[in-house]
Amino acid sequence: MLTLDHLDKVYRTGTFGTSDLHAVRQVSLDVQRGEVVSLIGESGSGKSTIGKLVLHLLDSSGGTITFDGQDVTKLSFRARRDYYRKVQGVFQDPFSSFNPIYKVDRTFETLRRSYFPKVSSGEWRTRLEDALAAVTLEPDDILGKFPHQLSGGQLQRLLIARALLLDIELLVADEIISMLDASTRIDVLNLLGELKARGLGILFVTHDLSLGNYVSDRVVILYKGRVVERGVTNAVFDDPLHPYTRDLLASVPHLDRTWDEVEAEEADRTRLLAGRCLYHEAITAQGRALGEEAEAADGVPDGVGLVEYTPGHFVGCFRKAAEEPCPAGP
């Protein structure tokens, strides 16, 4: 449904726009209907930038984003309106998504004015109640209230209900639960699971690995704008291959194992993978010379893709950044 192909984003930074920040480098991934794909990375990994590019809140610098065969990066202003009927985003801070001086109903009213001017009030009310029921909110508890009278979890679910009113096909959920309390967080996550069952595709952007693991079918691990590893959730979490993914998983505070215990387990894998680069080993096994693919795409590691190490589990070159050497040598 959604396909990102060699997507690039360069921000101009510095006082006079003199320096470049390469936030997203050659990212390729796809999201299908009825599937949750998690983009996982730390700050500066480009995960939110990708979300914004998909929502066309930013212009890309290269590559394509296609949604059902249509190139999103080249949409005209008018065409974008139709695109937003099918693709919507929900962001981290629910409190700043609402105007505090208006009642929350206004969010729905503006939506109706822009997208459904012909729908009657009675019909609209039914649709609204259906959408609220889908996110397990009672209309009487919610409508007519101001944002400060509702909890973060309720507001976040309201925003999802707003997206559902448009009958969307893809939801970009950018850190939607990181500001919620533990007790309500799980409700929003379960809601994503239900939406998935209804056939929605979800691009779930998060920095929290345990949350990413809970709902997603596939995960994409990003580091400095580059995809270092991606695959079926179980494959990546049970057998992380890339040094960065392994570091990340070893740093997550677990609830059942201490960091020391995790590090002890990790030591075995480190021993096994020391001095190796599975990406380059796979390339050599295919009979291609090292560096060949790098030349073709001018410069490792931006240009190099991923190899399928085991079915459904892709990994990139083990160097972590362009300036670092590959552990397997040149």
Next chain:
Amino acid sequence: MALAVNDLKVWYRTRRGDVKALDGVTFEVADGEIMGVAGESGCGKTTLGKALIRLDTRMKHVGGTVVLDDDELPLADDAAMRRHRYREVSLIPQYAMSAMNPTRKIGRMIKDLLGAHNVRYTDVLPELERRLKLVGLEPDVLKRYPIELSGGMKQRVVLVLSTLLNPSLLIGDEVTSALDVSSQKAVARALVEFRDHGFVKSMIVITHDISVLFQVADTILVMYAGHLAEKAPARTIISDPLHPYTKMLIGALPKVGDRYEEQQLEGIEGRPPSLLEPPAGCRFRARCPLAHDRCAEAPPFREVAPGHHVACWAVS
């Protein structure tokens, strides 16, 4: 006994009445203990941390005592508390790393801070540099501006500077939040190391992230709506919680490995009560599956097993 808090009540004055954010809490923190405080937003955990060092103008000390190293802290007397602050009790407030003066170099800022407490910068400089190295920072960070450091580095600077005078008690409020997992781990481990080196005798670590507490804390105190729910060794809180609220809270946390398809976790229905006029009795009553008539009376926070305190009638 490093810290003994007895029936402490700290309320916020508002135009609509008093918000009973901390309503009669009693607990102890032993020498060398790292106690984690967990709870949802609005449960009073930050108020607890602030109350032990400085009451701001809206906060009112309604009752209770705090004894630190056999010395009662004059909580309500702002001027008298000054003697204890930083030297005996030190606080790393929420967002401390964002509160550094952007126009001052780190070293100059620390010098100003020490000056305010009549300590000469040059006297502590060797120790300062030693401790910076211990948390993995080069001493030349002192010549840098805050903007030149990453979040994790700033948070470690804050940790070093707030413990420079070897306080008896350090309170860290959300010190690992808003950091990436790798920096989070570095800061959390530095906390434990500082206790192990004896730079601070005991610590109260406040966070909403229970999995971080499991990694660093010896004991965990769970708060709910201004009351204490449960306190026990960290491992016990995670594996054998007794209070229904703790059970539901732990149950709502996905572990790495839990999948939506295989096992659906459940949140906690409802919201915490308003603290303007909190209900009498157990404050978790309205959301509790075990609630019965007796819960209209507040359950005492009592020890049910060695080191395991619970406030619930349903726990025998």
